[in-house]
Amino acid sequence: MSTVSPAPSHTAIPPSPAGKILWAAIAIVGAWCLGVVALRRGEPINAIWLVAAAIAVFVIGYRFYGRFVERHVLRMDASRATPSVLRNDGLDYVPTDKWVVFGHHFAAIAGAGPLVGPVLAAQMGYLPGTLWILVGVVFAGAVQDFMILGLSLRRDGRSLGHMLREELGPTAGVVAMFGVLVLMMIVLAVLALVVVKALTHSPWGTFTVACTIPIALLMGVYLRIIRPGKILEVSIIGLVLLLASIWAGAHVAASPAWAAAFDFDASALAWLLIAYGFCASVLPVWLLLAPRDYLSTFLKIGTIALLALAIFLAAPTLQMPALTKFIDGTGPVFQGNLFPFLFITIACGAVSGWHSIIASGTTPKLLSSEGEARMVGYGGMLMEAFVAIMALVAASSLHPGVYFSMNSPAALIGTTAQSAAAAISQWGFVVTPDELLDTARNIGEGSILSRAGGAPTLAVGMAQLLHGIIPGEGMMAFWYHYAILFEALFILTTVDAGTRVGRFMIQEIAGLAYPPLKKTESWTGNLVATVVCVGLWGYFLYQGAVDPLGGINTLWPLFGIANQMLAAIALMLATVVTVKLKRERYVWVPGIPAIWLVTCTLTAGFYKLVGPISFTAAAQKYAQAMQDGKLLAPAKSAAEMQRIVTNNYVDAALTAVFMLLVVTMAAFALRAIARAWRVNHPTAHEEPYVALGSVPTTGH
Amino acid sequence: MTTLQTLRDFRKWAVQTARLCCGVPDYDVYVKHLREHHPERPVPSYAEFFRERQVARYKGTGGRCC
Numbered sequence: 122m123s124t125v126s127p128a129p130s131h132t133a134i135p136p137s138p139a140g141k142i143l144w145a146a147i148a149i150v151g152a153w154c155l156g157v158v159a160l161r162r163g164e165p166i167n168a169i170w171l172v173a174a175a176i177a178v179f180v181i182g183y184r185f186y187g188r189f190v191e192r193h194v195l196r197m198d199a200s201r202a203t204p205s206v207l208r209n210d211g212l213d214y215v216p217t218d219k220w221v222v223f224g225h226h227f228a229a230i231a232g233a234g235p236l237v238g239p240v241l242a243a244q245m246g247y248l249p250g251t252l253w254i255l256v257g258v259v260f261a262g263a264v265q266d267f268m269i270l271g272l273s274l275r276r277d278g279r280s281l282g283h284m285l286r287e288e289l290g291p292t293a294g295v296v297a298m299f300g301v302l303v304l305m306m307i308v309l310a311v312l313a314l315v316v317v318k319a320l321t322h323s324p325w326g327t328f329t330v331a332c333t334i335p336i337a338l339l340m341g342v343y344l345r346i347i348r349p350g351k352i353l354e355v356s357i358i359g360l361v362l363l364l365a366s367i368w369a370g371a372h373v374a375a376s377p378a379w380a381a382a383f384d385f386d387a388s389a390l391a392w393l394l395i396a397y398g399f400c401a402s403v404l405p406v407w408l409l410l411a412p413r414d415y416l417s418t419f420l421k422i423g424t425i426a427l428l429a430l431a432i433f434l435a436a437p438t439l440q441m442p443a444l445t446k447f448i449d450g451t452g453p454v455f456q457g458n459l460f461p462f463l464f465i466t467i468a469c470g471a472v473s474g475w476h477s478i479i480a481s482g483t484t485p486k487l488l489s490s491e492g493e494a495r496m497v498g499y500g501g502m503l504m505e506a507f508v509a510i511m512a513l514v515a516a517s518s519l520h521p522g523v524y525f526s527m528n529s530p531a532a533l534i535g536t537t538a539q540s541a542a543a544a545i546s547q548w549g550f551v552v553t554p555d556e557l558l559d560t561a562r563n564i565g566e567g568s569i570l571s572r573a574g575g576a577p578t579l580a581v582g583m584a585q586l587l588h589g590i591i592p593g594e595g596m597m598a599f600w601y602h603y604a605i606l607f608e609a610l611f612i613l614t615t616v617d618a619g620t621r622v623g624r625f626m627i628q629e630i631a632g633l634a635y636p637p638l639k640k641t642e643s644w645t646g647n648l649v650a651t652v653v654c655v656g657l658w659g660y661f662l663y664q665g666a667v668d669p670l671g672g673i674n675t676l677w678p679l680f681g682i683a684n685q686m687l688a689a690i691a692l693m694l695a696t697v698v699t700v701k702l703k704r705e706r707y708v709w710v711p712g713i714p715a716i717w718l719v720t721c722t723l724t725a726g727f728y729k730l731v732g733p734i735s736f737t738a739a740a741q742k743y744a745q746a747m748q749d750g751k752l753l754a755p756a757k758s759a760a761e762m763q764r765i766v767t768n769n770y771v772d773a774a775l776t777a778v779f780m781l782l783v784v785t786m787a788a789f790a791l792r793a794i795a796r797a798w799r800v801n802h803p804t805a806h807e808e809p810y811v812a813l814g815s816v817p818t819t820g821h
Numbered sequence: 822m823t824t825l826q827t828l829r830d831f832r833k834w835a836v837q838t839a840r841l842c843c844g845v846p847d848y849d850v851y852v853k854h855l856r857e858h859h860p861e862r863p864v865p866s867y868a869e870f871f872r873e874r875q876v877a878r879y880k881g882t883g884g885r886c887c
Contacts, residue, residue, distance in 0.1 A: 211854030215846055224838035350871030406879045415843045621879055
């Protein structure tokens with residue numbers, strides 16, 4: 122063991138007696154709240170218990186475990202110059218105030234993921250999801266974000282792919298980048314599917330979301346020509362127009378002629394989104410993508426704050442039981458046992474692999490001191506976990522009957538309020554058809570049945586919370602469509618930007634085979650790569666839209682497996698570097714979460730490959746029916762049957778690819794660990810130490 | 822006086838954060854950097870600076886999360 126380097130001065134202050142008492146008090150309050158959440162049975166509890174327990178866990182995790190990682194594993198040193206100081210160029214590398222960096226980092230990591238996963242996981246009750254989010258974020262998610270940020274800070278702000286190539290070898294880097302591309306296609310497909318599920322046969326929702334396109338174009342022109350660069354001004358104009366479009370949407374839905382023009386089924390919406398994604402990513406960014414991005418960023422932060430306020434003010438009772446019988450794997454929302462499927466379903470919010478790309482992207486180029494990395498990296502992820510907890514609260518405060526009617530596929534509950542109420546009451550969640558119809562009427566929709574995907578459930582939860590605080594005739598419908606619009610807006614931004622990024626990645630890969638395709642300015646290369654990119658995610662989106670089990674049921678596990686695969690890769694990198702720095706004592710800090718994620722992804726992948734809930738079984742079921750000359754719903758022809766068989770085999774193959782990727786990367790990591798363990802000097806590729814005080818202010 | 826100053830500081834912080842969330846770094850910092858280190862280069866107007874940054878934001882990888 123090497124000697125412990127001197128700890129940064131700002132973390133070395135011993136706690137005062139008053140400080141000790143404060144932390145003891147937080148620990149006792151937190152333990153009490155957690156005890157209520159976990160142990161009280163038979164009577165419903167208030168959501169405030171759960172929120173308070175979460176806050177106490179986050180604060181303690183941040184103060185103690187976060188600091189432990191900072192001081193002993195990463196050995197962050199406030200006296201060391203960061204990339205922003207060393208390479209200050211006023212644009213990409215700029216030493217920036219830590220709160221500004223925190224805001225930027227949080228806006229970049231928070232997306233739809235933490236709002237969807239916990240809602241789906243609520244089918245097992247609120248307790249399993251809560252515990253996984255709390256334990257997962259403290260020991261895995263926040264550790265991953267913080268460690269990748271710390272490693273990138275010591276490496277000139279390099280990207281995850283670059284660090285993997287350096288520390289695990291060039292082949293490992295290529296394998297991981299391929300994994301990132303496939304993950305991105307699945308992310309785009311599953312998020313677009315969330316929008317499709319929310320807008321199917323909803324003229325009000327479809328109209329308001331469609332309105333965001335002309336609004337964004339208007340904003341783009343305003344920002345480019347009329348008042349260049351006035352982001353705040355144009356965002357306020359955009360917000361007013363959005364609220365007006367929600368109001369107008371109510372009238373569209375009420376008029377039979379207009380409603381018919383905005384009433385689409387799932388496959389039509391999928392095609393519209395595919396066409397939209399193509400246009401948005403080849404148009405100049407200032408016209409559509411950038412203005413929509415600004416609007417969705419501000420709306421996202423504002424709505425998250427609104428949700429927090431609503432939960433604190435309304436203090437709802439959790440109507441979902443702590444545990445439901447569906448922990449045995451027979452749930453209607455997603456199939457599979459608590460282990461491993463809970464840990465796959467809630468990815469973002471507990472641990473999200475995608476963050477490792479952000480934490481090694483712009484954020485390390487902005488931090489002015491290593492001493493601030495814990496707040497941004499570890500703290501930022503705790504904030505995201507808090508968003509996930511709020512989503513779980515919103516879903517669990519709904520009537521369980523309403524929750525299950527919204528999230529179960531038509532194959533299980535039928536297509537009428539009567540059949541749904543009968544099926545769900547049979548599961549033990551007593552609900553009447555009138556309650557389901559009332560809920561639909563209150564939110565201004567024709568039906569709430571089988572709207573899986575998290576967004577509509579969260580929107581109903583939010584609408585009920587906000588309606589409880591600000592009552593008013595018809596306001597619940599307004600809030601519902603506001604929440605749908607907010608989620609659709611930032612999902613579509615992700616789809617636009619993701620298609621663009623995917624296009625650049627595809628052009629880079631294609632450029633290896635045929636160099637002219639690499640030119641991002643060339644229209645041929647641009648169009649070909651965009652078509653390929655849209656085709657890839659569009660295929661999975663369309664397959665989800667026509668899926669017999671509703672799509673989310675099929676695609677969300679694939680997304681979860683892929684996202685956790687990336688998290689496992691990021692944590693493997695952190696483990697390898699810890700050993701290479703000869704800090705083997707602390708190898709368990711990134712090592713145990715890495716092993717856990719590898720176990721979860723491989724087990725979930727295995728269940729999706731063989732056995733009763735696998736893609737293979739679904740394919741065989743339809744193939745067998747075809748041989749017997751029968752048609753299985755929802756297929757209406759032999760061709761559709763054949764398509765379902767093919768889709769399931771594609772999903773099975775993809776699952777196998779993900780498993781192979783995880784195993785390959787684990788082998789590379791183990792090889793690097795074994796080599797580093799044998800030598801008795803550090804072998805990590807860190808940039809040399811430069812003291813902060815020695816950097817001249819007149820850089821380069 | 823001090824309250825006013827605090828409010829001004831907060832406004833500056835909020836504007837800087839909001840712009841950075843959209844990928845637009847602080848203009849004043851960039852101008853200061855140019856004047857100090859590259860006095861020979863022309864100083865872009867805010868509109869020019871904004872346009873350059875807007876395009877630069879969507880060129881790279883990553884960017885946002887699910």
